[in-house]
Amino acid sequence: MEIAESMEGESEMKNLLKVCVSVGTCLCYCYGIGKVVGGGVRRLIFLLPIISLFLFLPLTLSTVHLSGTVGFFLAWLANFKLILFAFQKGPLSHPNISFPRFAALACLPIKIKQKPHFHTHPLIYAAKGLAVAVMVKIYDYAHLIHPNLLMCLYCFHIYFLLEIILAAVAAVARALLGLELEPQFDNPIRSTSLQDFWGRRWNLMVTTILRPTVYEPTLRAAMPFLGPRWAPLPAVLGTFVVSGLMHELILFYIGRLRPTFLMTAFFLLHGLCLTLEIVLKRALTASCRLPWFLSGPLTAGFVFATCTCLFLPEFIRCRIDVRAFQEYADLGHLVKNLASQFFHAK
Template sequence: MEKRDIKSVIIYWMDGEISNFIKVWISVYISLSYCYFAGKIVQKGMPRFLIFLPVICLFLILPLKLHSLHLGVTTAFFIAWLSNFKLLMFIFDKGPLSDPSLSLPRFLALACLPIRIQGQKSSSQKSPKKGQKSTLNCAIKGVLLASMIKLYDYSDQIHPFIIWILYCFHIYFALEIILAIVATMARVLLGAELEPTFNEPLLSTSLQDFWGRRWNIMVTRTLRPTVYEPVHKFSVKLLGRKLAPLPAVLATFIVSALMHELIFYYMGRTRPTWRVTWFFLLHGVCLVVEVIVKKVVKDRWRLPRFLATVLVVGFVMVTGLWLFLPEMLRTKADLRGFEEYAALGAFVKDVTRALVSSPLTNVTRI
């Protein structure tokens, strides 16, 4: 890449994808501001649904304007999934957006980011140890992610199965780091404590524990009131209270599967093969069986915690390698991701060189 000054480097980087990214998010904030003010004057239910419907449709279209892996998929997850589901809750005066005391900035953050504000805390209430632990945890995972990226340079000398396992950890570490950065930015801007998006899923002792309390908690919180609870309420009338959770669980996994298929379409613009749907259906059925077994045996018999964790994490990884990861590789997400890492590295080098060779730097040296 030829040598550029600071201005030309910034223009080069802002062209294309970054420019589209900014335009998309300006559209998102304008649309959510419209929902914020409209929600105050339009009653819940069908009237609010009709005025929010154009925004919901727009949020399904906007990710198609982005083609990069990191910016495009992250944006798709934030607006096509989280924002739309939170808006659906808001339509019926439920969920975090229904709080009438929310200011516009907080409404915008809650609507489009994977966060949940717990409320203001005084300095005496804050736990520095928890914050330090969270920072250290994120730093360790950042180092591990960087090490894995470097390890890919020797992929021709590593067994493909090992590389696929590394991809599984790569996805988890990358998601947690991206969402941790978002949460940190929101914490600084909003001055509120935020709940973690992940809760150490590698320590799960059951599928119920993994999907319900540890993996992508914000998605669980959006699917529960929008899918699980309505289906559960309906199933109680048909099947009774004991069996009602079972179809509710399956319905939740089906909706999650369809949303993941949508995210994969944004990722590769390829027609779905429905393997991702089978992945979630398999886990949904297994979770239903797990719930039934727990009700039958109750507390009379339980696997040792270490063995349960190995079995659960192993099951998630094996089924992910079988059904989930191949679809990601079909979109060439791994190759595109490495290209974007390289482009970012080249951009940082260009900026650094431009700063070093700038007239201001030369004057300072003199």
């Protein structure tokens, strides 16, 4: 059994290496295209083969953590940035950009450091890592835990794990290239509205890339028909629909199951509710709005309720939780074996 697991892990590492080499080669090509082909549809045509390949590469990986992370970085972030680059927009179009920075900006959630930035203390990430380890242990007793409480644990698990992964990427980027990680979260639990949650606190990296690729083009298209007051509404709704479809794609990379579009329904529901919230805010004066100590719990309750009904069940349907816990166990065995070999060598 251990030999089979070792062989599978070795095969996955080889596949990851192939993906890295392929991505590096593709980005060399994109960097060169940017030097010789002007921005516009013509450059987009030259970049379409790379965009297509980036949609395929995550399928070469099988583990939950690698397929999901690589899918997110390549199929979503890198492809959207390349689309912006085709029209001389976005971070890749920075003048006189070097290739190392071009490659890092293309496929990682980072931005060029403009000024000193406050960094979360490493002990905070250590505490969150410990919390994830404790939750993984608690899952051994999942049969004794109420399903709703288990869903809440999954929510915090995803939140903490994302922060840890992105903090690791930030440390590498900062050390090698002097680049700064785009902020990912800003205390989402303190959100006082859906607009506050999605626009300023949760997954800010995705907000940053969706704004110029989906929101702003939709806003410009709707402006002649709806005017500046109401044009943002279809732009917001369209952004949530695209986000839902991209989440379906990431879920497919991880689970390889036919999509049910429940996750898209989750984002569509939030898009509709956020649109309604914007309309109500414009219709009501500030004195008629709920105070923060009421709107905060209502926002958190709505997010948790819809997440447990539409978002997290898709992860469980794909057995992502079970597979992820097995990967944690395999990693633990690997670390244990390496430590044992190290001390025996001494």
